[in-house]
Amino acid sequence: MQLAQLLIFLILFPLIAAFFLFLAKKDLERAWIVKLSALAIAIVSVYLLISTYNMGGLLFSVVPAEPTGIIMFFLEMLIALAILYLGIVHKKWLVVGLILIQSVMMLWFELVYAHSVEVSSNLFIDEFSNIMALIIGIIGSLICVYSLGYMKFFHESHPEMKDRRPWFFAIMFVFIAAMFGLVFSNNILWVYFFWEVTTLCSFLLIGYTKTEEATTNAFNALWMNLLGGVAFAGAIIYLAMFGNGIMGLDTLLTSGKVIALIPAALIGFAGLTKAAQLPFSSWLVGAMVAPTPVSALLHSSTMVKAGVYILVRLAPIFQATFTGYLLAMIGALTFLIASGIAISQSNAKRVLAYSTIANLGLVVACAGIGTYEAIWAAILLIVFHAISKSLLFLSVGTVEHRIRSREIDDMNGLIVRMPKIAAMMVIGIAGMFLAPFGMLISKWAAIRAFVDVPYGFVFIIILAFGSAMTLFFWAKWMGKIITVTSDSKNIEGEVDHSEWTALTSLAGLSLITTLVFPLLSTKLLEPFLMENYGHVAQLSQDNIIIMIMMLLLLVIMPLSILIPQRKDKHVQAYMGGRTTTHDMWFSGSLGVQKKTVLSNYYLHEYFGEAKLRPAGIWICTALICIMFAATALRGVFL
């Protein structure tokens, strides 16, 4: 009973906070509401973890299905009407068409089948939901706190835009509520409702600045997510028609592949759209026009995680099916292609966007494979990616405000100009691709998961190439940041303290999670895997010790700077014998003064977006079609 209240609190409390934020017009009031609610949400999500410790999966039937279901249905229809209106106003007929199809489907379901569906427990909590709740509760809250400073600065530097901050913060909190709802719901209808809410929230937040570009990209995101919504609605109707009234995730998972595979494939497709897998990657890249906290919250650490969350949930159904392998192939190819495109990007936020798409692809690949080892890797990926990526997004946002640019080449010598934030970024980037940090552990786990799968070598080869590319674009960015330029001055100044709190907490988290990852594995992941698969995956004790050694070495090494050293002779960089000035000017031919400019390799010729993206879209679209055809055929034959 008490646990159920915690879940309901986490879903409803952000809504209440959102309501007050909508009303609060003063900066100070808003700051207090955001900080206190963020703290409350974070504390409760941690408390939830403590109180469900060692309890395994728990189902709750405290919330009556009937009135809640009807309220949700009406809200859904309201959302649909709102989207319909916006679609007509902006003449986006694709959106109008999709929302009409979706609403008609849901209306039909409500009128014809709703009474025959009975879900005994609507809410549930297990270790995986707990992990997701922690990500939403802690990282989501930190991002909201960060937004306080960021949005203030944002509107100071963009006076032409209307200050709609009450609206902004309200939507952010509604979004957090929806995410909590999504991960705690057992009733698929509820999952669908929260799913639609996240779609709407992301649409509103991407279009926040109301510029033409923002509106276009917001609608782009909307139609892709609505397409997923249609597939989700299709899954619900299929279940109602052929599923003997199954409408709970728990019953779906135990209902056997004959019934579950088709709806799982449909929901999986919805997951692909939400997780911005190819061919739907463009919405996430386009969403980068939004203010940076939006990118961090929606498009890297939480919302796209909803897509992979549902895929990982349904993974037991996909295991060892043709559908599952195709799904995994889509994920793996997305990983490969998005990593390649990221090499050619010079805009920091676009690099982050493509890297997000790539890493989600890896999670999808693991989910499609669906073995216990793969799921272990998938959950680790979700956790570590959320932390490192939000840290990177927020750092880029802060840097952008100082240097007025998102270009990676403009970040040259950041370690001199903004040492503290540069250090945060280095931690974030290292967390994304270097041993012994989380993402690398997860990739390692993924390789180990793939080797034991039939024909897993295909995935391993894709992974090997993809991670080589990942290494290239992260390392060259890191190199830009740590370049020591002799002429730069420290322009860091006073970083807004709310931004600073969020950044340091995330940097701390990324180190701590790497340190306590064995604990995370034994206390949360292994019970979850045991319950769902009857097996556990883990790294051997030796390897864990070795990784902790590496981490300690990495942490200790920078301290060596503190040791007093003899003064070394300083010379200028070698310039072929030319004398350079302190700020890297040299006299070229005929005495013309030139500045040395160093730029990264982007290799457009090989990894250009225009080249790789169409290929990816066609291949993945074809794979999705094959996936549905194969699933349907299997449905017919069985």
Place this chain on the structure above:
Amino acid sequence: MINIVWGIVFVLLAPVIGGLVAGIDRKITARMQGRVGPSILQPFYDVGKLFEKEQAVVNETQIFYAICYFIFMIFTGALFFASGDLLLVVFALTLAQIFLVLGAFSANSPYSYVGAERELLQIMAYEPMVIITAVGMYVATKSFNVGDIATTTVPIVLLLPGIFLGFLYVLTIKLRKSPFDISTSHHAHQEIVKGVTTEFSGPSLGLIEITHWYETIFLLGFVYLFFGFNPLIGVVAVIIVYLLEILIDNTNARVKWQLAVKSSWLIAIIVGVVNLAALYFLAGGVP
């Protein structure tokens, strides 16, 4: 599982053997070119000299990265010889290599900058093949543990002939031999001045040189894994492989980075896919 003794033996002996290997390499190279060549101990003289020289830097952080490169390369090798997990060894190697790249980036010098970017291209070129090799060894021996692989009775090289050839191909990159010495080079070879090591001098350059000895021994150890079923054949094979690398070094002109990346990827795809696929199909789809 972890065999600390071998790890310590590596840390102590690798620089000695590595330096000798480098000396023999220079001697043989000289003989191939019809020269007398330096003393076999020449690499030790070189490093000794570098430590006698003054430390000149563009900025102090360079030294920090050079030390990190040194320490993590030792760590990688020690982990390998102490029977660690092969995949973890590969990742540790990457970490070490990244520190060298960062050291080159940090100097803000055009030559070392281009060297760093090229070094990254090289890492990108060889990384897939190395991972495929590690996985191939797992498929052949059912273990990622270096100790198990080294002492297995399975003739790995016969199961992984394609992967072995592919590994030899990228080994040329790792050993910084022509035609793939595009980021920095050995002996009297020059490219973009000295690439990643352009801005290092004196003791820090000496450190990088020693690190390279460690790396050579580690890589030769990796080659040995293919022949772990018979130590005698293993040692002979390692020697032949190294002589082959010297021959390649002396008979090939340096290629552009485009060709280096393309060819290594192509080879990784062809031999990796064909060899791994063959193994999987022989085993009926499941390893």
Place this chain on the structure above:
Amino acid sequence: MTYLAKSPWIIHYDASSCNGCDIEILACLTPMYDVERFGIINTGNPKHADIFVVTGSVNEQNREVILNIYNQMPDPKVAVAVGICATSGGVFRECYNVAGGIDKLIPVDVYVMGCAARPESIIDGIVTALGILEKKRSEGASAPVVTDHHMNKEHHKHAEGGVQ
């Protein structure tokens, strides 16, 4: 003898030589003379080099470069002037644009005669330089950063005021 003398790495700079001496220096690297026997390597990078080998005389174009390379070499270091032009300016001594030998700019430790200098005498010069190098090391003396007092102020101003 310490390691320093067993591993002299050189950097060779062609100031304004006619290429005669340069060809002879390269000849030293061939199998015929094979200076790598003595551990000598032509590095092409002042930061790795111990011996600065200059051919040709000083003129307005190369003043800056000679100083830059010399100053970027870590101590202990020696300079070897190869050929008569590098030693004194040679036949170009009286030219309006030639300042004279390399010692007008940097402290030269060994002079190698000849026009062009023969490989044998170049090797002899470098081996002589090794002794001086060793002496400098044992004394622990560090060469001062050399600046150019003769450098034309007007010229410099022009360079800075040029089109950017």
